[in-house]
Amino acid sequence: MAHATLRFYAELNDYLPAARRQRDITLEFRPPCPVRHLVETLGVPHTEIEILLINGVSVDLEATVNDGDRISVYPVWEAMDVGPLLRLRNFPLRETRFFADAQLGRLAHYLRLLGFDTLFVSDIDDADLVRQAVAQRRIVLTRDRDLLMRRAVTHGCHIRQDDSVAQLRYVIARCDLAGSVHPFTRCMECNGLLDPVRKAAILDRLEPITRDAFYDFWRCRGCGRIYWKGSHFEKLQGLLDTVL
Numbered sequence: 001m002a003h004a005t006l007r008f009y010a011e012l013n014d015y016l017p018a019a020r021r022q023r024d025i026t027l028e029f030r031p032p033c034p035v036r037h038l039v040e041t042l043g044v045p046h047t048e049i050e051i052l053l054i055n056g057v058s059v060d061l062e063a064t065v066n067d068g069d070r071i072s073v074y075p076v077w078e079a080m081d082v083g084p085l086l087r088l089r090n091f092p093l094r095e096t097r098f099f100a101d102a103q104l105g106r107l108a109h110y111l112r113l114l115g116f117d118t119l120f121v122s123d124i125d126d127a128d129l130v131r132q133a134v135a136q137r138r139i140v141l142t143r144d145r146d147l148l149m150r151r152a153v154t155h156g157c158h159i160r161q162d163d164s165v166a167q168l169r170y171v172i173a174r175c176d177l178a179g180s181v182h183p184f185t186r187c188m189e190c191n192g193l194l195d196p197v198r199k200a201a202i203l204d205r206l207e208p209i210t211r212d213a214f215y216d217f218w219r220c221r222g223c224g225r226i227y228w229k230g231s232h233f234e235k236l237q238g239l240l241d242t243v244l
């Protein structure tokens, strides 16, 4: 058997049992062994890792670990200070799009409210979710760490917050979304795009009180739902103030 020493930095320690945090961890393994295997043996999903070093050299997840190697594992945040090292995901997704798992319906609604293309299907199995997310180059948002350990998942965020506004704040910070918020462009219910629509064209669908009080309306291309800057807009403003 061979041995390697691993050290996890910053919040990646949260995945480790208390006794193994913030210190060197020696693991026994049978070569040849990819570094991915050692890291995930300890319960750390590969999607949460930004930089991996073996003996100080940047490597990818499939790099082979040799006897006596020293492995340093950095999360997304910490990596910002590490300099021009090879990042694991050196193909940023051109457009930031998401696939939220079944437990994150409210987060999905919020992301849509801010204009981000976010799929959410309440009764989808994990394999199907991963297949669709990868095919459509979407970032997987999930509370399930095992889902992020699936090899096919290239981009993912492990959501550990319970509160949906805190979840939203985390996704905005981690994916650097603050500058690309486009409120009132996407339907909260179905993720369809909204188009401005003339009031005259939808008069019969409005309650009298809405008809009298508002002039600007939008209609979802997907489900036909009508939006106006009433209660939704106030909710949106409140949300923006809270998270940005």
Ligand SMILES: [Zn+2]
Residues within 6 Å of the ligand: 187, 188, 189, 190, 191, 192, 220, 221, 222, 223, 224, 225
């Ligand atoms: Zn819709």
